[in-house]
Amino acid sequence: MSRIEQGSLALFCDGERREPLSAEENLVGFCAKCESELLSLAYHKSDAGWMVSARCKNDHLVLMRYDLNWNWLEDQELEICAEATFISSIPREKLEAVFTRAEIRDLEACENGQPFTRQNLYRARAKYDRFEKLFGIRIKI
Ligand SMILES: [Zn+2]
Known part of the structure; x- marks a missing residue:
């Protein structure tokens, strides 16, 4: 849709x-x-x-x-x-409810243009929908 x-x-x-x-x-x-x-x-x-x-x-x-x-x-x-939000402006506790520490680290690295592990980013992206349903926040990146 x-x-x-x-x-x-x-x-x-x-x-x-x-x-x-x-x-x-x-x-x-x-x-x-x-x-x-x-x-x-x-x-x-x-x-x-x-x-x-x-x-x-x-x-x-x-x-x-x-x-x-x-x-x-x-x-x-x-x-x-909802308007997409940068990872850096989302409270940590909310991120940790859905993403692993490694995923959060790599999402932040990607947002800051630093090296990151691709698999962690893929895994994290697969959880975006769940995160949005829980908190009404859509993640940018
Ligand atoms: Zn109507």
């Missing part, structure tokens, strides 16, 4: 991160779930066309996709995700 990052309004879809071109709030349609007005959160563009993320007053999210001429293609599901 595509995700939009709280705060930055960056869109993660098709395996890529796309910064918003505009965060203009416009009436862009009606919610398929509750029929209330849909307001745009942000506008994004890819090589294939435009994408508009929108939200209704009941917090239903939708990603509307258009071609380059603004012909509507489809609506897709969208979810909001």
Whole structure:
């Protein structure tokens, strides 16, 4: 599912991160779930066309996709995700609840551009989802 990052309004879809071109709030349609007005959160563009993320007053999210001429293609599901945080600004106790000491050491090393053990980083990355579910913090790197 595509995700939009709280705060930055960056869109993660098709395996890529796309910064918003505009965060203009416009009436862009009606919610398929509750029929209330849909307001745009942000506008994004890819090589294939435009994408508009929108939200209704009941917090239903939708990603509307258009071609380059603004012909509507489809609506897709969208979810909001927490803004990513650097390892160095996350309290140690929280990190230690999910990651081993070696993993934390190597995440920090990677963030600081120092040498690290690749396997520890892979193992740590596999736990990002669990960490986010527990603490609502998404890790950057
Ligand atoms: Zn709705």
